[in-house]
Amino acid sequence: MASSQESHPAQQRAPVAEYVAESLRTLPAGSSFSVRVVYTADHAVDSLTPRRPLSHFHAESTYSRRILAFVLQGGCLVAGLEAHEFTTLRIEAQGAQPPRTCVAVDCCIEKLDSSGELAGRMPMARALVAGYLRSLHRYSAALSVPSVGVHMFARAQPEYLFAKSKDNPRKRILGDLDLVKWWQSTLHHALEYGARPAPDQSKLPSVHPVANCIVPGSTMLESPWFFGKDRPSGAGLENRNASGSCAESSLSVEWRWGLPYPLSARAHDCVLQFPDDPITRLLSEAHSSAWSVSALLDMLSVSEECGSGHRTAYFSASLPLCPDIGALAGAIANCGTASQGHLSFEDYDKILVVLFDQAMDFSSTASALSSSSRLMGYLDSSFDIPFIDVETTGPATSADRTRAPKPQEPPAVNDLSTMVRKRRKVVS
Template identity: 25%
Template sequence: MASTASLRDHLLHGLRDIPGTREFHIHVLVSSPRKFQGLYPFAQPRPRSYLQDILILLSEQSTPDSPRIFTTAIEACVHNVPTTSCAIFYVSKVDTTGQSTSPSPAAALVRSLLIYYSDPVTRPVSADHLWIHLFARAQSQYLFPNSADFSGKRPLSDVKLCAWWKRVLTEVADAVSARAHAKSIIKLYYVLPGYSQLEAEHSLRRAAASATSSDATGPSWTYGHPYSQTEIPLPCPVPTPHPQQNLGHFIPSFDDDPKSRFMDEIACTPDAEGIRSPPRKRMRTVLHSNDADVPKEAAAEKERHGGKEERILGELGKVSPDEFWERMSFRQECVAGAVTGFFVAGISCPSPPSVPGASPLAPLPGQVSCQLNKRVLSSLMTGLEFSTVERSIKATETLESAIKGLCEGIAAVPTSRTTHTRDAADRRTPEPEPSRALLAPPSTPPRRGTAYVADVSPNPFPEPVTSLETYHSHIYGSVCVSNVARPSKHGEDAGPSSELAPQVTVLAVRKKKKRVD
């Protein structure tokens, strides 16, 4: 059953307890569900899933007269797999500008977002089991272009970023466990490629100490992957017969994720013998009248695939999940000199009964089209910059006005930086069309091989049409915070891109007195 609680209101409520005095302004863009077959592209058969994009932009004002300025942005997506009653929430990017009043609201915003989808009471997706996936990799900027040039932005180091994510997920698990009591099953997993369990625990000892001190009976962490446990169903259904199961049934694929790139390489790896000729057909030894002697299972399987036996690509049938994670330690993304972390949280809670006959493709109130979501994200990453306070203020005003204009039906999207024109006599190549003014945001290269096939079946529901009522009721909101200011602990409330500056103590040099004879 779809929740009646608004994600915007839930996020604003999670910001009320932040210390200090300021006003937050939030824009929440959640796209309507659409069919998607790229979650498990190498599974046979591919499970049907439905995808939604999520983009959250948070700005703040230190005083009522000061201008707004973006401080935090979150890009995520949620996949719904009705066959197994599972949902996958993938956190793609979290970034800050470093221009927020201390403490940063990033941790509170991420916690509220994950709790909203983890708690079955507020979860807007009809699923009994939720899997949260994220890949922690420290970088100077993700969603705010040129924000790394701002002197006040101090990104967390690689180990501190992994500790930050582990602390946030622990708090989410504790909150959901306290609300659901004994009805929930929560499993937490993490892997630092190239590190043993003792090395990983030693590196993240601050996060582990925070988790045990907050709630000694709370969910514990397991160093490894979740594909060997059986308490929480995995999103991809198990095929029958079991020998057809391969690595593609375990590892989900996401955009800009090293696991997906590694899966593509495994699927395109040829056999040890190289390219082999197709097997020779055996001579038929039975008459047509004895066709009933053919095993019914093989005939049914062949008929299910249109008379063709599907072949497992590459080495997907040979590589186990344990071997996959062992080989991930040698990938370039994991051995480039920085510590990276893969985090997975499995939360199993019985959801309220759903409405009979409700379609997973039916849009909910307040949702927008995926094209509007992509347009705003493209404008953020290609047409704006946040290198200084002045530029950040201008970019905030431009993008917030663009979102409101798009909801009104006015195409007020910021254009890219200056375009150079030439004389017609000097033109040797065609000029780009006006619709291509914005550069395309960075994306993962297209998949190799022929495993991924887009679903071209039409959506029975039309794209949602936004209006000013949608904008004021579901997309935009604000909250004034007036709490007692307190100094934040190192890394506790800081965002993933706002490490606190180390204190420097200057020692005075004592001058040696001259000796008078």
């Protein structure tokens, strides 16, 4: 593909890339990877609650940046993550008092995918998510916010970022129920990793992350299917509100069943509406104006995207930030909310056009290498996206240890023949 004729400033090394690299280093030793992260400048966008009524004494501005992180092994793309980060500034005046300013940061993980070309079994995608969540501490230094909202919608698809990877025999594709379980486990680990204090702060009181999960059409009594045996199930508890606690004191992440909003609240006043999301599409309908959160969940459970036999899940978490980690991120690269060296949304979309081009093919090793080279060449020639080399140093996990295959034994069958009394044949 021909390179762009426009000149673009080289991107600085992003804190996102540094933290993803740090997370990847914890994978089993002996592997080499490269990390590349594309990020845009902050752009003014619509509010995440566009139909929330505001008074004349209330002003709100929302800014967005887009993140695209790639992990390569031997020049071949093996994993990718796309996220959307939103910063909302609210100013409210009350009488003669000075205006009150509030800043909120929310990120939405939009896509996570693997190509199937990873050499060896290791939790690559989980490490990528953990590193990204850890990088959100950069907002502590830039905006002094105490926490960041982490949101994602889990829906099973054979491929998200890497075209034709569904045809790669080495790619493991999860069904809807397994995907919900995987995301719950992955976010649990990533939130623990992301909230972990710096070594010199290990003795300070820590704030545990709080995470919500809701599977439209399911009740809290069914939550053990999604949380797994090692997670709080909430079985037997009444669903008193949208965030009925299912926490266990032994867990560092407090899991709750439901959306993080009161069931009786007006949905348009509190539910965040992210791009390309079933909730956003439902709330865009004119007759949704008076819906409560409870009514929204009812509509989701029978919607085309979340109902009709589909198993999908919404995850929403609050990740507490550590000021010292945020200061480190600012020292790595002074990005904050500045735009110097950052791409525009238009340039970002050009990268997506190349990534989703019909010529891209990750169905085999040869085609995946060719497609990876094509995309990386475009990043080099058009935007000079820097990369970080990573050598893994972590211990081996149980999944990585070679085990002798067990001989296949026939299934045990109850033999009831000795208990059957046969009738003697009567000879006339």
